[in-house]
Structures are given as C-alpha cells and as structure tokens.
Amino acid sequence: MFGVSEPFKRFVLVFLFCAAWELFPRLNLLDPLILPPLSKVMKRAFVLLLQGDLLQHIYQSLWRVFAGFLLSVAVAFPLGIFLGLFKKSEKYLEPLFGLFRPLAPPAWIPVAILWFGIGDKPAIFIIFVGTFFSTLTGITMAVRRLDKDLINVAFIFGANLRQTIWFVVIPSLLPSVFAQLRLTLSLSWMCVVAAEMVAVKKGIGFMMMEARNLFRTEDIFVGILVVGLIGLLMDRLLNMVERKTIKWRKGLSAHEFFETG
Amino acid sequence: MSFLKLVNLSKSFNTDKGIVQVIKNISIDIKKGEFVAIVGPSGCGKTTLLKIIAGLEKPDDGSVLLQGEEANSNNIVLVFQNPLLFPWATVQENVGFGLRLKGIPKIKIEKVVLDLLKKIGLNDFKSFYPHQLSGGMQQKVALARALAVDPVLLLMDEPFASLDAIAREELQEELINIWRMFEKTIVLVTHSLREALLLADIVYVLTPRPTVIKSVHPIEIPRPRNAYLPILSHLELKLKKELAESKKIGNLDNLTFSDSQLTSDKL
Structure with a gap:
C-alpha cells in the first residue's frame, strides 16, 4: 500500500484530468474559444503573474475574504454559543434567522450595492451575510450536542458560568469549531468571487467578469484555477492548524475504520 | 453528632x-468517615x-x-457512573481540574496532583489522554480528580457499573484503600447488594418509586472482605429474601444479586 508509487497514485486522476483538458481542445474535439488547452491557460497565468495584475487581484480578493470571514466568525461564534446554551433565546430568534438563511449570497448583491455603493464594503457585506447564518446554525448545533454530563462535572467541582464555558464548553467545541471554520472559509471564498462580479474594480471575480466581456477565455480559466488552488491551500492550512491544536483525537475516525486492514 | x-x-x-x-x-444520618451504601432497584430515586x-x-x-x-455543594464531589473525563486533557490535567477552578497557582496544583497520582499508583500515566486508558483506569482517574479537591464528602453513583468484572473487583479494592488512606466520608449508590455488602459500613435498602428506606443494615464484617466469605453470601441471601417478601417490591428482576447480572438491567 505505502510503496514508492503512493504519491503518484494520488495524482493519477488529476493527471488524467489535465491531459484531457490539454488534448480535447488540441484535437479540436472542443472549440479552443470555449475551452482553451491547459498549457495556454498556464502560459497566460504566468504572463498575468509577471505583469503583476494577477497578484493584485488575488491580494484584493484575499483581503476581502479575510475581512468578511473574520467579521462573520466574530459575530456568529459568540451568538451561536449563546443560542446553544440558552434554548429559550433560540425560540425567539430562530424564526428571524430562518427567514434570512435560505437567501443565496448573490441575492444580497442589489442590497449591498444600494447600501454600500461600490468597492470593498459591499463585497465584505456579501461574504458576511452569505456565511453568517450557516455558521451560526453550525455553532448552535455543536453547542446543543455538547455532553451535558461533562458540564455537570464542571458544576460538581464548583465552576461558575465563565469557567464552565472556558474550561469545558470551548474545548468540547473545538473539533466542531474547526470543521465550521473550514466550511465558513470556503463559503467566504465562494461568496467573494460572486460579489466581485459586480461593483468592484479589482479582485479575481472582477478579472473573470472582465475577461468574459472582452472574450478572453484563457483569463477566465486562469481565474478558475486560481480560485480553486487558493481555496484548496487555505483549507489545507486550516487543517494543519487543526491537527496542531487537537492532539487528543479520539481513536479512529470513521474513514480510518473502514479503510484499515 | x-x-x-x-x-x-x-x-x-x-x-x-x-x-x-x-x-x-428520606431521612439518613451519616457519621464522619463512614462508608455508606445505598442499594435499590434500577429506576428508583437513587441517582x-x-x-x-x-x-x-x-x-x-x-x-x-x-x-x-x-x-454547600462546593465541598461535595460526585463521581458518576461513567468516568466523564475531559478527552482533551491529560490525566494530570484532568485530576487538576477542580483545583484550577479555585484559582490555585499552577505550581501548587502540579505538586498536589503529582503527589496524589503517586499515592494511588497513576504516576506512570500522568501524560496519557483518557482514550489511551482502559475503562477501569479512567474511572480511577475520575476518582483521583474528585479526591484532588479534598472533598468533605464523596458521592459515588454506581461508579463500577459500566466496568467488566475484573476491573470492578480491582477498583472496589482500591476504593477501600483510598477510603482508608484519605479518611473520606463516602456515600455509594449501587444496585448490587453484593457490592454494597463488600464495601460499606452501613447499607440502606430502598424500595422502588416512590422511594422510601426499606431497611438499614450495619455491616460488621471485618475488612479486608472478599466476595467469597460465607457470611457475605448469607447476608446477601437474607436481604434478598427480605426484599422478596415485601409486597412493595413488585418485580424482583429489578434487583440484581450477583455481579454477572449487573450489566443486564443497566440503563
């Protein structure tokens, strides 16, 4: 299983996909104007990188993502813990949140422009509303699933509310928190591209939309590649932090159970 | 008094x-340093x-x-049926939990905890996480966590019910040693007559709902006791009969009399 071929095995599908991407347009099975070959997209990516434009777009998008992501997490986490701990509060707030949750992030674009004009603010707003409600629900549910007996243990030892939250609730929540952070981050990244399609003058989304207007198909695919790669990278990064933080992982997780032996 | x-x-x-x-x-008087067992069928108000x-x-x-x-609940500690250790904390951190809540300096906590771990033979496991320990070991850590805060009263809610027979016997013996070493007052709730007779100075037998005290039995068998003492079996049988005769006990299956049956009616 774990021979030399292992790294190769992992990328077999990626390699096949890239080969298909290269060959189909080259063999004229697909119009290169609709799907340019991978090599041309890569070449274009390097040109854009060297010109400095691409980095500027990436920088803008990343900045917006982090601002929106942090804002969303900063509001949703404490509120989610509160809602999870105090069931009565949720009774009143849930109908309100339930009203907004199903709205897709692009549905907020007109409101965002109306309220915040153009620039970073509407984009950050869209990331915020696009991620806030699902983050809130995720955290509320995680708190709801807390082991009540562990909290009883804290009370038995005379913990007050602050200590119970700090010493028991938060550590119990860490695994779900990291899962939620990864979800929120990838949602933010999805939202930013949608938000940048209108009302901004920089950013990956803007770059792709402009490329479409100018019929530069290669630039569109550069955008797609960049969005995918950065999303993947950010997720891996959070995953690394997660594994550094949660050293006490309990036994096997389900996939290990099914895949070993 | x-x-x-x-x-x-x-x-x-x-x-x-x-x-x-x-x-x-329910009215019960408990003396300082006494080991009290409360026995009753499942579903009665023991917990x-x-x-x-x-x-x-x-x-x-x-x-x-x-x-x-x-x-004041601050100086009374309850040990649950499940160890309920914090999975993110090592044995040492788990045992120090109660002291940490009291804002005691870390150096002092470490000293107290390591001392305690040594006394009850957990020193080698101080940096283990709960999931690396057996069920019996986990329950022992839970016991150490309770002892660390030096409680005036130690309450135990069927602490051995979820353990296998071997671990249970070991821990019962350990509990007696700990009780002697730390001179604690212990109130143990169990649905095993044998466990109660094996451990306690005095046994209170409860009826099913509404729970009232059925009978009180001071146990004057000298320690160390073991489960194979004829007098113990004799007493067990006597209590069992007494309970059976009582019309109040509708269904005798609710009470278990041997360790092997212990887990069968556990919730």
Missing part, C-alpha cells in the same frame, strides 16, 4: 403521565437522591445538612 443529615427529603418530577414522586421522606445531596437538584421538601449547616 451526625456529619451529614438528610432530613425528610422528597422530590417529584413532572412527566407526560403526570407528577411522579421519586423520593418520599436523584445523590444529585440532591450534591446540589445538582433541589428537593421539593426537606433539607441536606452538612455539619449542621445547609450543604
């Missing part, structure tokens, strides 16, 4: 089927009784007096 005094404790719960009285007029003493539940009526005063 009695150390812990339960005066006329009553408690009922609201359920779908109306009000169910769980505990009725509720412990929770009331621990301050996790409020009685509808009656009071809990510790050395003549209303009990």
